[in-house]
Amino acid sequence: MPLLSVILPTYNPDLIRLGQTLDCLKTQTLPTEFWELLIIDNNSDSPVAGQIDTGWHPAARVIREPRQGLTFARLKGFLEANGNVAILVDDDNLLNENYLKLSLEIFEDHPGLGAAGGKSLPLFEYEQPAWLKEFYGNLALRDLGEQVIINAWEATYPITAPVGAGMVIRMDALKSYIKKITSQKEPISDRTGNSLSSGGDNDIVLEILKSGWQTGYFPMLSLIHIIPQQRTKTEYLARLINHTNKSWIRLLESHQINPWKKVADWTVPLRKMKAWLTYSSWKGPVNYIRWRGACGTFDGLARSNYLKK
Template sequence: MPDKLSVIIATYNPDASRLRQTLEGLQQQSLSLAQWELIVVDNNSTQPLTIDLSWHPQAVIVHEARQGLTYARLKGFATAKNELIVLVDDDNVIDADYLHHVLEIFEKRTALGAIGGKSLPIFETEPPQWLKAFYGSLALRDLGDEAKIQAWENSYPQYAPIGAGMGIRKAALASYIKKAEDGQSMIADRSGSSLASGGDNDIVLEVLKSGWQVGYFPQLLLQHIIPQGRMQAGYLAKLENSTNNSWIKLLQSHGICPWPSIPAYTLPLRKAKAWLSLKAALSKSNYIKWRGYCGTMDALAVYKKY
């Protein structure tokens, strides 16, 4: 039977243990190896990527010199031979039936352009009690056991897929890829030590605006490995700040930001008031939330003379 799916792993200086778990999850897929190919995109790692993919007859490692997750994904899209694509991060362990379910969902629902499901944590160490408030920023989510399908409604859909484990119909990527090929401004995404994000959201919006539907399907289950370093207040504060800033810029770029711009000169006072109202000095959780607020305000600020 001919192959039907292309799995893309974009990676930069990956942790060997986590990447090994990701690949082991793929080796255990119930879908025959004859039905999917594996593309690993080495996004200019410090040392060239060396991993054993001999277990898969249709596996390839390709190199993308332009730094950033967006460029790595574009390289994967260009390399993919098949109509259906699944994005797997280098710290994801997908369920054994994941690829089978993706294929089944797309074959039954031809209007769907992108799909996703549950992303549950594997914590490498015991997480702090306050961490759950920031699951969304860590690409963790469980939206229940009922499938949800949404179309374009001039806003970002609640049940849109996240980048981890996203299944995409290649035809639905045409608008997103054309935007990149035409040299239009792309939403900044993870690059090196930067925690900027939004590339997967940009894909979702282009898919929706092209007339496709997106969906959440609970049978699409993956586990996201969360190391100790990502549970530290300093990291999460930077993550919340970058994520909120990127989110506003994404919505602005698509003309759907519900919040008005603010004059830049008001930033110090707004941040000072938020420091007090959020009681940022009293707990790590409050401080992280304050940093997220600052990221939002920075993105809304309009730098001009008044």
């Protein structure tokens, strides 16, 4: 039985980027006998199985998940996994060659650790605008330095919590999350088709923390995140942050840790108009993106949205 399961969800992937991701998995220093590879085809228009080579790995499976959405794809991976530890890998992630080996060592050394992550560094396919760095966190990019940081549940969301790209999870720590997701009619909003909502990563982290496990940042875990030109464009980032902020409010409310008060629905258009002026949204990309983010927050705080659990 493998010690570790790599779960790689994908939906209509760019085959060149996916190929790069698989190439980095091929060169892992952890022998393949100790880990399995689960590629979750999340209802792609053309089945992924016939478009990629998995013959290099003796325990590779391509599994179809017809329910659209990243949450369902990951859940399928969790339910199919045979390892004691799982690693979530996106189809544009290039893992350092020691990523799998170090992950097992870290979890062996920290028995109370439920989830961990590390550095997610950018590889831009095209030259990025100078202002983009402000929004690195929204693109799942992070570098918190060289110090290990471990957090426990404190009725809040730790800023050092692992992002979804490269997140390492102890399967025993997922019991509460899996039970919740399998019993919900509509899980917390996450990426589905063209939707850019992204509450799923944080929902996993919160359920793990609330179950009494720790989460950690380990800088020795490092991956490269490929960023295509589309994701550096103003309108994409504005839509991303708008959707993310709205789903963030809903997530915090579902875990009863939302620090902000609800707002009356009728005030939302007025708040957006005021924010347009406050952020000087017409002055440039950064101002406009910040304003769209604020609009997402207002939509999330609207009383009617609190009914959508």
